[in-house]
Amino acid sequence: MAQHSDIARSAIISSATSPNPATMGDQRNMNPRSNGVSSIGNGIGSGKEGALMPPPKTVVGRALGNDLHSDVHKASQAPKGGVGTALTDTPISTAPLSPQIVGRTQPGTPGSARVRATTLDIPGLTKSKVSPDGRIAQRDVGAKLVIVMVGLPARGKSYITKKLARYLNWLQHDTQIFNVGERRRVAAGKSPSPAPTKGQLKGPKGVHRDLLDSVRRLSVSVGSQNKGETSPPDEAPLPPPVVPAKILVNGQEPDASTSTNGSTVVPSIDAGPGKSIPDAEAITEASPEPMDQTANFFDPQNQRAVKLREQVALDTLDELLDYILDEGGSVGILDATNSTMERRKAVVDHIRNRAGPELNILFLESSCVDQSLLEANMRLKLSGPDYRGQDPVKALADFKRRVALYEKSYVPLGEYEEKMGMAFIQMIDVGRKVVAHQTHGFLSSQVVYYLLNFNLSPRQIWITRHGESQDDQAGRIGGDSDLSENGKRYAKALTTFIDHQREKWELYQRQKDLIRHFPPRPGDSTPPNPSYIPSDRPRNFCVWSSMMKRAVQTVDHFNEDEYDVKQMRMLDELNSGRMEGMTYKEIQDQYPDEYAHRKKNKLFYRYPGPGGEGYLDIINRTRAVIVEVERTTDHVLLVSHRSTARVLLSYFQGLKRDEVANLDVEMGVVYMLEPKPYGVDFKAYRYNPDKDWFEEVPNYQLKQVSTHERSASIVA
Known part of the structure; x- marks a missing residue:
């Protein structure tokens, strides 16, 4: 009977999408709540597996009065089984099941695989x-x-x-990208193979394979075949007409012990039956004679190139699967x-x-x-x-x-x-x-x-911290204080500077449109930004700040007739929990364990106490801001705080995980990012209080907070 109940229950699921047969398993092992059917009353705690009950009554649109009181009274009656029944106005879901996988059972364990x-x-x-x-x-x-x-x-x-x-x-x-074109150029001898460090030489199933392993397997001497050479047992056979790869060292096949000039060949690493990987310093090129990379290389009649491209594609896919299955990707x-x-x-x-x-x-x-x-x-x-x-x-x-x-x-x-x-x-x-x-x-x-939610429209994205606050002067973290006098000066200068940059950008775009030409002239390789918005009017400009007073006051001088000024709680500073309003010295003295814990791993640390946050919380609450910035075709200025600015800049600059929490985001600096078809242009302008103006910092590079600074404080 239980099996028939399961079949009946599964029949209620919406047929909007058909489940993959490969994912179908024993439905009895599923949580009954996961299929969108709510078990009501006797179905819970009654011991009747798979019991189906009528849907709960709804109270949507009903005035607060006797009708609602009646429903509440009915719902609060003592339920059977002693579990309880929650009042709900949500109808039974008709959405499809969540994606599922068939978990493999342990060897020797009876029964089918678990869904x-x-x-x-x-x-x-x-x-x-x-x-x-x-x-x-x-x-x-x-x-x-x-x-x-x-x-x-x-x-x-x-x-x-x-x-x-x-x-x-x-x-x-x-996440990692595996680009077949890059490996194709290496294998064809168009690009040199960069020599990895000895620590990266881990063998065919090592932690870091990338281009080194590509050279081992993709540097194809297509003109000759090693018919006696077989694929390693842990690898799938290559489809025809691909030819097994030979290892080329300085354009030659190495002897077992000596090179052609009689010198000793560098030690190699076992790469499986019949293969070896030479030491990194010995790998200079993937192919002794670089193959032509013009359109002829991509002609289906060019069998030598076809074989190499097929080999490259398959081996690149193997590298990807190694990353997913063996290396934690x-x-x-x-x-x-x-x-x-x-x-x-x-x-x-x-x-x-x-x-x-x-x-x-x-x-x-x-x-x-x-x-x-x-x-x-x-x-x-x-x-x-x-x-x-x-x-x-x-x-x-x-x-x-x-x-x-x-x-x-x-x-x-x-x-x-x-x-x-x-x-x-x-x-x-x-x-x-x-x-x-x-x-x-x-x-x-x-x-x-x-x-x-992203587009190619030309626009500028500006990021800066708020002006100096009274808490900044006192060295206290968190809080919601007003701007200091220095902060007020910064706010006025920022407004004037953005006005100037906005006008300058519009003038540049008009000039660029006038000289646009295609096909390109000799020496011209700069791509235009395609845009689907009208070009006969100035670009809108958004100014978004956090909801904290020091950020709101920093954007107070922007004319709301000219700028779309908006406050966003997603841009608020990291909440320090019970440590709000304290100095770093006070935290170190009163909470030495927390101080040491956060200093050790700031990215994964969360402040204790009500409302306490960590950097992972900021990443998740600023995600909506990032997607909106990517979606909009307008300029935008983001005025936030040190922690949120770190997270925003780490996204646009593609920083590594361990670089986010210690990024040196200076006060008094405004960062400009301009999306291009080839990436993001990045500039920084530092406020000069003597000139009351912002000056571009040539070749500015984001950096990490120094070790000395990190040892002196935990840096919010």
């Missing part, structure tokens, strides 16, 4: 037995994600992957064209052969129909590694020939992927239009949310 939900994992905000810190656990392969890029060259794939990886890493989900992004259905099927098959059915795969296709966007992307290619230093007109013609070769066999995502229930996202014109299909996982949903 387990894969829901949100947020460092600092969630925890579980397998993940006390909220990160995606190593064993939770079903919660991880492989993103496979799809699209013709010059469609913005690398731009999208870099932004996406920066965002996911900022959210503390370990959460998201791996395969940056390549993957423009044919055959190639995409091969990618899926290879992932399934190594990782099984649990690992999530999301195809992300970028296509462009806007000619100005294609123009910008092509300009970028002219200054890239394949065409750098060449005549831009000739380079452009060659690049168009390369694209034409890809177009002959290009098959966009669509009917086949929908029929097979595969998850994919299609982006048209880098965010102008987005189509999502079967993106149910937590990480996949984060990807969709982010991709819906």
